[in-house]
Amino acid sequence: HFDEMVYVDKLTMISEMAASFAHEIRNPITTVRGFIQLLQKNGNKEQLKQFAPLILEELDRANKIITDYLQLAKPTDFRVRPIQLNDVLRDCVQLLQPLGTFANVIVEWKQRENYIVWGDEHYLKQSLLNIIKNGIEAIEGSGVVTITTEAELSQNMVKVIIEDDGKGMTEEELKKIGLPYYTTKSRGTGLGSMISNRLIREMGGTIHYTSRLGKGTRVEIVLPLAK
Numbered sequence: 001h002f003d004e005m006v007y008v009d010k011l012t013m014i015s016e017m018a019a020s021f022a023h024e025i026r027n028p029i030t031t032v033r034g035f036i037q038l039l040q041k042n043g044n045k046e047q048l049k050q051f052a053p054l055i056l057e058e059l060d061r062a063n064k065i066i067t068d069y070l071q072l073a074k075p076t077d078f079r080v081r082p083i084q085l086n087d088v089l090r091d092c093v094q095l096l097q098p099l100g101t102f103a104n105v106i107v108e109w110k111q112r113e114n115y116i117v118w119g120d121e122h123y124l125k126q127s128l129l130n131i132i133k134n135g136i137e138a139i140e141g142s143g144v145v146t147i148t149t150e151a152e153l154s155q156n157m158v159k160v161i162i163e164d165d166g167k168g169m170t171e172e173e174l175k176k177i178g179l180p181y182y183t184t185k186s187r188g189t190g191l192g193s194m195i196s197n198r199l200i201r202e203m204g205g206t207i208h209y210t211s212r213l214g215k216g217t218r219v220e221i222v223l224p225l226a227k
């Protein structure tokens with residue numbers, strides 16, 4: 001029922017990435033520098049009180065960008081082995097429950113058979129967390145993020161479906177997911193999807209987004225089944 005849109009790999013130019021990374025990190029640094037200069041010149045207690053939260057926010061943002069960026073480099077501890085998919089999903093749901101509750105979002109996991117997939121447990125969890133978090137963040141008011149699994153036995157694969165009833169995306173927006181630093185959120189880094197997509201590909205999986213504006217988004221992650 002969603003518009004079809006095949007996910008295309010956007011991560012093409014490493015140098016482009018590095019350039020935009022430098023740009024993204026320079027913005028908060030320049031801002032912080034400006035604030036400190038101002039305080040140095042004629043800073044009183046009042047101004048310090050006023051600027052300190054802004055300075056901290058900018059520093060946090062720079063820190064977040066660096067943390068996300070570091071995950072892009074292929075992790076040295078990345079190791080694909082048979083893992084229990086339900087363990088990963090259980091952890092994800094537990095970890096995101098507080099965020100969901102805070103945002104009036106129910107994170108609903110329809111637990112089925114416990115499939116054994118090829119993957120790196122830590123990085124699969126990280127990828128799914130990014131995707132589920134996006135689902136939660138897409139919901140204005142209240143809503144549901146549903147997680148289901150579905151075997152594609154003929155292909156020796158299993159599908160993890162993460163669906164939200166949030167604001168959805170236009171076709172144009174959908175095309176931009178996974179582009180470095182593409183974000184529509186005031187506090188977003190625009191790196192989460194790119195990292196998730198990359199890690200899932202590293203595990204021999206694929207990721208596919210469909211969305212409809214005002215209706216919601218469906219993300220299908222296909223992972224290879226281990227015996």
Ligand code: ADP
Nearest residue numbers: 134135138183184185188189190191192193217
């Ligand atoms: P961030 O979450 O930091 O913005 P992401 O790479 O995770 O970065 O996502 C990029 C953008 O893609 C988001 O800002 C949002 O506009 C869009 N997006 C991703 N997932 C969804 C979703 N489930 N529903 C609506 N929009 C989404």
Ligand code: MG
Nearest residue numbers: 130134192193
């Ligand atoms: Mg995100």
